[in-house]
Amino acid sequence: MELGLGIDTGGTYTDAVLIDLESNSIISKAKALTTRDDLSVGIRNSMKLFDRSLLKKVSMVSLSSTLATNSVVEGKGCRVGVISVGRDFDSSIVADESITISGGHDLNGAELNPLDIDSAEKFMNSIKSKVDSIAITSYLSVRNPEHELILKDLASKILNLPVVCGHELSSSLGFNERTITSVMNARLIPIIKELINSMKSAMVEYDINAPLMIVKGDGSLMNDEIAVERPVETVLSGPAASMIGAKTLTGLNDAIVMDMGGTTTDIGILRNGQPRLEKEGAMIGGKRTRVLAAEIYTSGIGGDSRIVVKGNKFSLTPLRVMPLCIATTKWPQLFPRLEEISKRCFFFNLESINVNNIVQDIEFFVKIKDIKDAPLSENDRKLLEYISNEPFSLSEAGASLNLHPFAFNVSKMEELGMIQRIGLTPTDILHAEGSYIEYDRKASEYGVKHQALKMNMLPEEFISFAKEKVIEKISEELLKKLFLENIGTFELDKVSKALVDRVVSGSSDDFSCSISLNLPIIGIGAPVSAYYPLMSEKLNAKLFLPEYSEVGNAIGAVTGSVIEQVEILIKPVSGSRIIDDPNCTLFATFGKYEYETWSKAVEDGKTLGCEYVKRRALKSGARNVDINIVQDDREYTVGMEYSDSKILMETVLTITAIGKPNQFFVEEA
Incomplete structure (x- = not known):
């Protein structure tokens, strides 16, 4: 029996699963709290729950993680130097050191201007010890990468640092998007290295001698060596893993996958057994990239969403907080204070106060970390010192520090992660x-008792009411995703919103409203059995809650495939399109080539493309690679009276290599 170990580090939990790789049957599962300050701690805590003798039989380990996504959003990473060739990059792209030099190419791959190697060499020598990695991006390098390749070779000799080129990460047009992707990738290299080293250390500790795979944002896998080269491809790997896990657990090829975690609910759609991918590249940290990733709609509703009662009004907010039930296991001293608060008369909140600024008696705060030079007031620093060892409410802190509870800017400190x-x-x-x-x-x-008193409810009434609000919220978010998928927008006018409200709440006056979904829903996540059955009833949808759905992400991490793809563009030379077999130029990530005939260009494109993706798939850790070729000849018909006359505009070859990961470090061609 060959076992695989899948691990997913989510916002709240780190899930782990041992699976028989031959039958995809689950042998054992485990959960531990995610340790955000050091993910390796949560990983080790989940692994130690397994039978150690089983871990020794593991032949492959696969990891999905929120680390890359969180690091990009939070602006973390190493110092990056950027060399921009032929065009200035967008000022919103943050670089530690940068230079723009002449060079670049046109749409036909012809050199626009000579490459300014002297300026590049001078810049490289000037930033020694000032940066940790280099991003090189040249204008239209996807049509001819020669300038990026020249600079990469030069940087490797002068700086001996990791070098990232734009054409290596994307074959799509879009200079700024490619530059953003390159900079993100360069910044993430040391972070992913640290995570991989931590994972490998844990593997050694548990006597696991097996390849380590990392989940990419499109749900496919790559080995640890490639992950260090292309860490930006691991963003959104958690939601992508849940989609692969959903398919594995149910066998469904076409379905809506809803993964409810602690922080968010991620919604994606499986079509023909694969996640639908972002055509233009994933949005990461508010910026469009050229990262191929699953098209996921993320809603700020999860198991750890903050519940607020303002006066006697209930609100469910997207802010992630630590649940009371978890907090008292970490800090037992909170328990008697909570008991006392539950009997206390509630604090009155003015209607004018924004729900995000409400001070609730049952909420406590604890310091996580310091940030040097953070823009904090003296009162905020006093609060940080006071809550450095254990949690306190703002009322408790205010009374001890002789300050009003509203004197502290807790929202700012939460944004900074302090x-x-x-x-x-x-x-x-x-x-x-x-x-x-x-x-x-x-x-x-x-x-619950305290909040129920504020709404003049019994605890059981409040529980039922709160559950209904969660169900209404996730129902509405699912409909938004489907509107976006089918209509292109989820913005609702007044009438549309009224109709949706009737669907999710079941309310009616002179008329009621119902809807039926044509795709089944697969629920992934620990709390889904409490919410999804009623949601599926509201939406008249078939629901699948498979066994082990609570660790679906980890299952997806270890059951995915290695997939490598290249897109090759073949364009007739200007003026030769009307010829039956015209002169052509081939553009690809691996170079630019000229051909006397279109047929030869297509033949060579297929050969070179197959060799390229197979080589990359094997390097990414695949075995028994299968290759698929799709040829798209884009033609233009000349007038109705010349309906038989067609002009070839371009040919696009999409070549894909797919293979299962190697096990036990066995290489198979």
């Missing part, structure tokens, strides 16, 4: 109900 808020969440609602219990149920019950 403090962690603890409060009532949907996870607590399920704990208080007793339908899902992993931690301290009594703490959740105290939180």
